[in-house]
Structure formats: C-alpha cells, structure tokens
Amino acid sequence: MKRSKQVRSSVAFLTELGFSYGYVTEEADRFDELLVAAAQEAMADSGRARADIGTLFLYSGLNPHARAPRAGGILERFRYPVAKLADQLELSHANALALSQQGCSGLLSAINLAAHMVEAGGSPAALCVAGDALPRNANREIMYNLMSDAAAAVVVERGSPRNRIVSFHQLAQPAYWDSPQRERxxxxxxxxxxxxxxxxxxxxxxxxxxxxxxxxxxxxxLRSWTILAELLGIPVSRIWSKNIARVGHTVCCDHVINLRDMSRKGALTRGDHLLLFTFGFGASWTSLILQH
Incomplete structure (x- = not known):
C-alpha cells in the first residue's frame, strides 16, 4: 500500500486494520461500463435468457441528492441510470427499479425483495445490479475502513438449486440517519x-x-471482525476474510465478490449454510442466510 492524499492514516495503521489495497475508478464518468460488465457476467453465469428477467434492480448506496443541481439543471435529475442500464442490457421488457439509501445493506435488501417478487409469480428471475464510485479525490477512510469502488450483480431465480435463501433479518435504527453527527x-x-x-x-x-x-x-x-467473532463465540477462521486486504471495503458489493472468489477457490460445498452480514448507514444491520 502506498500513502495517498485520499487517506488520512499511515500505511502502518491501515495495514494493522487489515487493509493492503483499495481500488479507485480512474474515469468516474465511465463507471456505468462496470455495471454493464457485472450484469452481463451474472446473466451469462446463470444461463438465463434475457426474456426470463422480469425485473431489473439497480442499487447505489451513495446519496444521489447530496448536492443540489445547478441552476437550470432540474431536468438532469430525470436522466435515470436504471433506465440507461436496462437499455444497455437490452432489457426493455423488464420492470426497471432503482433503490438507494440503505448504505452497505442495500444489495442484500434488493436480493431479498427480488426473491419475494420472483416467488410471487410472473417472471422466473430478477437481476440485481449494484455499484458505487466515490467522488474524485474523496476521503477513502470511513469509520476505520478503506473504501474501494466496485460493481457487482446477481440473478435471483425461482427454485434455484444453489445459494437458496433461508432467512433474512434486518434491524433498523433510523435515529442514526445523521451519520456524520452521530458517528461515535x-x-x-x-x-x-x-x-x-x-x-x-x-x-x-x-x-x-x-x-x-x-x-x-x-x-x-479485520479488527472489527475479530471482536464480533469473540462476541458470537465462533472462531475467526470461520469468517472468510481473505479479501479484506486484497479488495478493501466497497459500499455494497463485498458479499458478491467474496462468494465468487470462495467458489473459485473451492471453499464452498453443496449444503453449506452461509451467513452474509453487513451494516449500512441510515442505519441498518442486515443478515442473509443462504444454503449453497
């Protein structure tokens, strides 16, 4: 890791927390290309035809209204990224919905919502796409974490033989909506x-x-996971932490990145119960249990 103007702490301190690398999008105005690539890879991996995808969810954890539009630019607010993504993916038949404002919890919530919609009938699958790129030169240290830019996607299918959703639980504390003022x-x-x-x-x-x-x-x-493992009474070895150093913390893509790497490395066996957990500003604590 090299010291950057986008981090406040020393390399030694960030390394002690478990971080070695962070990923920054060099051309933020082309970030949608990463969203398209992630979505195309997820659809190809699922083997589903485009016609099977009845709903497209696009999640972004960053607040899209953090800055006021420039004078005369109100119409720009209606240039919807989810509609653009549906066009790029040739999913004009799909119901395109954008979700936001659950911080790092949002993709897990989108997956849970997609599962309910798919199980309710209609189309047999939904596509969940997520991603965030921090503003250029933004501080990439947030509450002792090193942030990376990333995009990820999953296809949620009715009756899928792998990664079946077993349970979803979310605890919300909306009184913490003002994260900067209530950080402590x-x-x-x-x-x-x-x-x-x-x-x-x-x-x-x-x-x-x-x-x-x-x-x-x-x-x-990694330090926070060590503390949480002690509270839960489980060994740290049961937390798949290999990507903390290699990838850093993305806003909402970590679980998809980790699951893909776990599969590639042969860490998953059919029938394994997997617990995905995250905290999202807003604030919410979210767990999703899958059976591989």
Missing amino acids: ELVAAYFPMAQRAICAAVEQAGLRLSDIRWIVPSNVS
Missing part, C-alpha cells in the same frame, strides 16, 4: 446490534451458529 454513537452501537442481527437470522432459520459453515463478511476492518 454508531461505533458504540455497532457490535451489540450486529450480534443481535446475526443471532436473530440464525434463530429465524431454525439453525444454530455452529451450523453456519462460513460467515461471508462485508470487507470492513
């Missing part, structure tokens, strides 16, 4: 709320923590 309170609340969200999802699934083969993490600092 969020840090204090993080661990007990994380423990509650994880244990509730496990109980809802009719499982015990010992039944979970892997915790698939958001790539936040």
